[in-house]
Amino acid sequence: MVMTPEVLTLSQTPWLFTGVMLVKIAVAFVVTLLIVAYATWAERKIIGRMQTRMGPTMTGPKGLLQPIADGLKLFFKEDIIPAQAHYFAFILAPMMILAPAFISIAVIPFGGNIHFTYDGTLYAVPMQITDLNIGVLFIMAMAGLGVYGIVLAGLASNSKYALLGGIRATAQMISYELAVGLSIIAIFMLSETLSLRGIVAAQQLPLWGIESLSFIPNWYVFCQPLAFGLFVVGSMAEINRTPFDLPEAETELVSGFCTEYSAMKYALFFMAEYANMITVSAVATTLFLGGWGGPFFGWMNFLIKVFGFMFFFIRIRATFPRLRYDQLMFLGWKIMLPLALANVVLSGIAILLW
Amino acid sequence: MEAILFYLTATVAILSAFFVTKCRNPVNSALNLVTTFLCLAVFYVMLESPFMAAIQIMVYAGAIMVLIVFVIMLLNLGLTVKTRYSHGLATSGFLSALVLLITTYMVRAGEATGIGGDVTSEVISSYGHTELIGKAMFVDFLLPFEIASILLLVAIVGAVILSKREV
Known part of the structure; x- marks a missing residue:
């Protein structure tokens, strides 16, 4: 007998709904934290290999316990707050940078529905914490709020390196946010929805709506290669990864906006960088690579694609030199922004014609 | 709640x-x-x-x-x-209180907002809020929207000209 699954609602089954939500939030949070921890390990290993070094090997088998050791070390270090610092903003900054990075995970769909029976009724639970019908805008808004952490860190530290790093980071993030936002617009025009779940569903159809091509899914990377490139490059700039890591350029600015931070506060900045990397990879997967669609079981596809993106970001870090500041601004405003605008116009014309 | x-x-x-x-x-x-x-x-x-x-x-x-x-x-x-300054404090306080009162009155009387309009909760849940905003901006009020965007463009060009040493 096939039962049509019911969707959990707060009004009908309040306790079950709350319980399921809490479990989903806990699982997503813990998994993200784990990936953050092991992304640091993977980055050190991969970059080590690319530079013919070994990377961490001493702590645990193949250095696998290194992130935990690092965490413990930073946790027990002395927490120094500079005497001239703006006390409140100095403490607020690491939280302001980490929270938006994690909140964005809330709207990303990890997989299809999970079915389970409770009290004789079959329920379907989507593998997504919540499906906002403005999902992508929510992520853009959270990315915008992430700037505050860096600005406040630069401002509150009362140190010239931190201030310079903060100014650079702010200018860079504001510039590249525009190109990223405009490149996503072309996706909305194709999917006609802002909900990330709807965008993933639209990408499961056969390519370009042609039945004979049904072995290739309709991933937006095939219709919007330019938007995909702009999104990946712009996101890389927005999360301050190499070659766009001018805000924390070690050779000139010590450590940029987090120069004055120590102990767990410094660790929060570090975690935020990797959390942002995960968020960007997850958003790129959802918007351009069909989310959880693919040959394996739902969430596995998703994780494989996310790890692929993260590997790409790590490789880029080991292969490209840092841009100069004027090149960075030139690329953002004079190349990427016009290209993104042109892409929107071209997509509009194409949608009108076909 | x-x-x-x-x-x-x-x-x-x-x-x-x-x-x-x-x-x-x-x-x-x-x-x-x-x-x-x-x-x-x-x-x-x-x-x-x-x-x-x-x-x-x-x-x-x-x-x-x-x-x-x-x-x-x-x-x-x-x-x-x-620095602390108190220039024109009384006037601005009086003016803002007045504006607040008038706005509250207009909202309560249904003059400024379309309480009796056709956008109700049911319409929002059936069409979607984003679609309604898009329709209002690009279909019903296209001309004001375009005028506002030209205004912004003028401001941007002005800012560029002001910040350039030689045009």
């Missing part, structure tokens, strides 16, 4: 708005203003306009306030303290 949330958010919004003017450090004022904007976004969500909430955060908290903080940082006003 919703009433409790509303009054909590309203308290935070009013308190932070008060501290925007009260704080003597520009950084604190800016942070308080961000809090006010976030509270406004919560109000938009309660009024069934999630699109407006996202735009509120993106544009006001994410762009405009970042620029203001950027300017504070660039001019290194970070730790300087605003």
Whole structure:
């Protein structure tokens, strides 16, 4: 007998709904934290290999316990707050940078529905914490709020390196946010929805709506290669990864906006960088690579694609030199922004014609 | 439940708005203003306009306030303290109270907002809020929208010309 699954609602089954939500939030949070921890390990290993070094090997088998050791070390270090610092903003900054990075995970769909029976009724639970019908805008808004952490860190530290790093980071993030936002617009025009779940569903159809091509899914990377490139490059700039890591350029600015931070506060900045990397990879997967669609079981596809993106970001870090500041601004405003605008116009014309 | 949330958010919004003017450090004022904007976004969500909430955060908290903080940082006003000044305090207080009263009266009387309009909760839930905004902006009020965008373009060109040494 096939039962049509019911969707959990707060009004009908309040306790079950709350319980399921809490479990989903806990699982997503813990998994993200784990990936953050092991992304640091993977980055050190991969970059080590690319530079013919070994990377961490001493702590645990193949250095696998290194992130935990690092965490413990930073946790027990002395927490120094500079005497001239703006006390409140100095403490607020690491939280302001980490929270938006994690909140964005809330709207990303990890997989299809999970079915389970409770009290004789079959329920379907989507593998997504919540499906906002403005999902992508929510992520853009959270990315915008992430700037505050860096600005406040630069401002509150009362140190010239931190201030310079903060100014650079702010200018860079504001510039590249525009190109990223405009490149996503072309996706909305194709999917006609802002909900990330709807965008993933639209990408499961056969390519370009042609039945004979049904072995290739309709991933937006095939219709919007330019938007995909702009999104990946712009996101890389927005999360301050190499070659766009001018805000924390070690050779000139010590450590940029987090120069004055120590102990767990410094660790929060570090975690935020990797959390942002995960968020960007997850958003790129959802918007351009069909989310959880693919040959394996739902969430596995998703994780494989996310790890692929993260590997790409790590490789880029080991292969490209840092841009100069004027090149960075030139690329953002004079190349990427016009290209993104042109892409929107071209997509509009194409949608009108076909 | 919703009433409790509303009054909590309203308290935070009013308190932070008060501290925007009260704080003597520009950084604190800016942070308080961000809090006010976030509270406004919560109000938009309660009024069934999630699109407006996202735009509120993106544009006001994410762009405009970042620029203001950027300017504070660039001019290194970070730790300087605003001086107290009381010029025209009575007049501005009187004017703002008057504007507040008139606005409240117009909202209550249904003159400024379309309480009797055709956009109800059912319409929002069936069409989607984003679609309604898009229709209003690009179909019903296309001309004002285009005029506003030309105005912005003029402002941008003006800013570029002002900042260039030689045109």
